Amino acid sequence: MTAAAFGPIADTPSPSRRRAWMRSEEARGLAMISPTFLYALALLFLPVLIVIAYSFWTQNYLEIDRTFTLENYRQALTEPIYRDLFVRSLWISLTVSVVTVVFSYPVAWFISFHGGVHKNLWLFLITVPCWTSYLLRVMSWKVILGYGGVMNTGLISMGLIDKPVTSLLYNSNAVVITLVHSWAAFAILPIYVSLQKVDRTLIEAARDLGDSRIKAFFRVTLPLSLPGVISAFLIVMIPTVGDYVTPRLVGGKDGVMIATAIQAQFGKAANWPLGAALSVTTMVLVSLSAAAIVLALKFTIRRIK
Amino acid sequence: MSDRAMIQIENVSKFYGIYKALDDVSLSIAEGEFFSLLGPSGCGKTTLLRSIAGFENPTAGEIYIDGVPSLALPPNKRPTNMVFQSYAIFPHLDVAENVAYGLKRLKLSPEEEKKRVGDALDMVRLSGLGQRKAHELSGGQRQRVALARALVMRPKVLLLDEPLSALDKKLREEMQVELRTLQKAVGITFILVTHDQYEALALSDRIAVMFGGRIAQIASPKEIYQRPRTRKVADFLGGMNFLKAKVLGEQGNAVSIDAARFGAVQLEKPQGFAASSGHVTVGIRPERLRLLWDDDRAPHELSGRIENRAYFGEVTHLTVGIDGLEQPLSMVETNNFGADDLPIGAEIRLAYDPEAFVLLAEDPPVTRI
Numbered sequence: 001m002t003a004a005a006f007g008p009i010a011d012t013p014s015p016s017r018r019r020a021w022m023r024s025e026e027a028r029g030l031a032m033i034s035p036t037f038l039y040a041l042a043l044l045f046l047p048v049l050i051v052i053a054y055s056f057w058t059q060n061y062l063e064i065d066r067t068f069t070l071e072n073y074r075q076a077l078t079e080p081i082y083r084d085l086f087v088r089s090l091w092i093s094l095t096v097s098v099v100t101v102v103f104s105y106p107v108a109w110f111i112s113f114h115g116g117v118h119k120n121l122w123l124f125l126i127t128v129p130c131w132t133s134y135l136l137r138v139m140s141w142k143v144i145l146g147y148g149g150v151m152n153t154g155l156i157s158m159g160l161i162d163k164p165v166t167s168l169l170y171n172s173n174a175v176v177i178t179l180v181h182s183w184a185a186f187a188i189l190p191i192y193v194s195l196q197k198v199d200r201t202l203i204e205a206a207r208d209l210g211d212s213r214i215k216a217f218f219r220v221t222l223p224l225s226l227p228g229v230i231s232a233f234l235i236v237m238i239p240t241v242g243d244y245v246t247p248r249l250v251g252g253k254d255g256v257m258i259a260t261a262i263q264a265q266f267g268k269a270a271n272w273p274l275g276a277a278l279s280v281t282t283m284v285l286v287s288l289s290a291a292a293i294v295l296a297l298k299f300t301i302r303r304i305k
Numbered sequence: 306m307s308d309r310a311m312i313q314i315e316n317v318s319k320f321y322g323i324y325k326a327l328d329d330v331s332l333s334i335a336e337g338e339f340f341s342l343l344g345p346s347g348c349g350k351t352t353l354l355r356s357i358a359g360f361e362n363p364t365a366g367e368i369y370i371d372g373v374p375s376l377a378l379p380p381n382k383r384p385t386n387m388v389f390q391s392y393a394i395f396p397h398l399d400v401a402e403n404v405a406y407g408l409k410r411l412k413l414s415p416e417e418e419k420k421r422v423g424d425a426l427d428m429v430r431l432s433g434l435g436q437r438k439a440h441e442l443s444g445g446q447r448q449r450v451a452l453a454r455a456l457v458m459r460p461k462v463l464l465l466d467e468p469l470s471a472l473d474k475k476l477r478e479e480m481q482v483e484l485r486t487l488q489k490a491v492g493i494t495f496i497l498v499t500h501d502q503y504e505a506l507a508l509s510d511r512i513a514v515m516f517g518g519r520i521a522q523i524a525s526p527k528e529i530y531q532r533p534r535t536r537k538v539a540d541f542l543g544g545m546n547f548l549k550a551k552v553l554g555e556q557g558n559a560v561s562i563d564a565a566r567f568g569a570v571q572l573e574k575p576q577g578f579a580a581s582s583g584h585v586t587v588g589i590r591p592e593r594l595r596l597l598w599d600d601d602r603a604p605h606e607l608s609g610r611i612e613n614r615a616y617f618g619e620v621t622h623l624t625v626g627i628d629g630l631e632q633p634l635s636m637v638e639t640n641n642f643g644a645d646d647l648p649i650g651a652e653i654r655l656a657y658d659p660e661a662f663v664l665l666a667e668d669p670p671v672t673r674i
Contacts, residue, residue: 208380220395223397
């Protein structure tokens, strides 16, 4: 939208037309958004450009060689360690987003359809966990999933197991569990919003035309809340691919994700260009897989008639 | 239209807490009838319609649809289909998919389904618009899609919840004619909810007028307009001059009354009429009073003066003060003879027909909170 709005600046030939433009609705709109726009440009767009630029350069000990090279990308894409990390990161973030959306949808649905007058209270309760630090929330999962943690002692006292299970913590499952918990609120909210927008008469119309409750849900409610599902999916998937804290704290050896490798290149390994190439590759991969999932979702929903 | 009852509503009540949305409603609608539920907003007409469709659960009573007690059935198990006030066109489907929505359950062959959808679209004159999306349709077209979507199911009863209220006047009148024609063509029982008395009068075989969750009167349009039972019904159906009158005597089914300046008139006793005191309310429609020009003579005349005048294009509404009457009379004159040119204060004579008076029963007291 902004790109279109900027168009007329280039073709304002005469001073009178220029003055007229300055007074126009469009000019006022641009003036209004320009501070935030410039801010976004400086703090979002430029850093990304710098990272992309770095990814084509080479690190020579302490100096950066600015001749163009694709060597970093060759390494990022062919080194088995990075390939494994990419696959694992994508797999974990995909699992996390699917599980989060699947768990969040019923919650959002319940609040939207059966929240009654207490909808806001429910939403408030859902955001309560977010008040504590992200780090603390991740740490608390260590307490829950640990060897002598809540889960193990609980299961032992119920007599379901007789010695602590070690497979709960320090692996990719722990990462998935922790991330799903951390991101649930962010998935519930967009789904809730799009469910709120579903006209309840449409569901009545579906029932009137012969659908059972469940059928009406799949044929009307779900397709119409798809925008919320898609945004929930993206909101969860995009940040979790590059998550650094959670794998670090609960992931152990098996839970290492690509962010750890990127951090290492920018830190100890001091190879910024390779780190940049890994980041850019991650970005591209996330965008591609997100797009693929969105398309697949839309297609599947379209098939339900 | 046959004599067989398609819908039988027996003592249906619906309470929201202590609020009575429906208060012991009983009525019967014949197969193939065009039946209207008319009343002001909040009178319970929509609640009653939604109870027939299965979207409301009455607190008491039973509704039989084609002889089957239906209150325990969910909406999808009832042989009724509804045209919603907002039309409720599925925005994610195109017109043909909307119309085919309910047919999917019937597992028809693709050709058969296509044919039925095409026929339904032809019926509402939307052929060729099957690929349009809901947001590309005008209000009138959406209304037609909603109709086609319901009719394609071949329901035993079609329920229409103020289907024309969102359309502008011209289109509404067009659709009224179409709706009536359509109903005659398909022969399905139609139940229309409306707050527009002209719509109800123009479309229905019978009308039920509702106030405060109760049915005030059920009758044919002509009867309900000309012989309203109570003052409220008379008032809701259009303009009416109300007069206090004294009862002179009763003879069988007739009552003779003294209607002030109009003299003694003999009136038919309405159902449930009981002259508890010696006073009653009678009414006469404004258009039943006629202006007399120059040498015109009529058997029953009154003279008065014009107190107010409002020009409505084809007619002029006059307010005429009569000596000896508490309230001025309102009357409607066509503008063919120059009623619109009469100055305020002009002395006029008017003619009336004593047979045009209706004796009105007391409205039941409003019991709900």
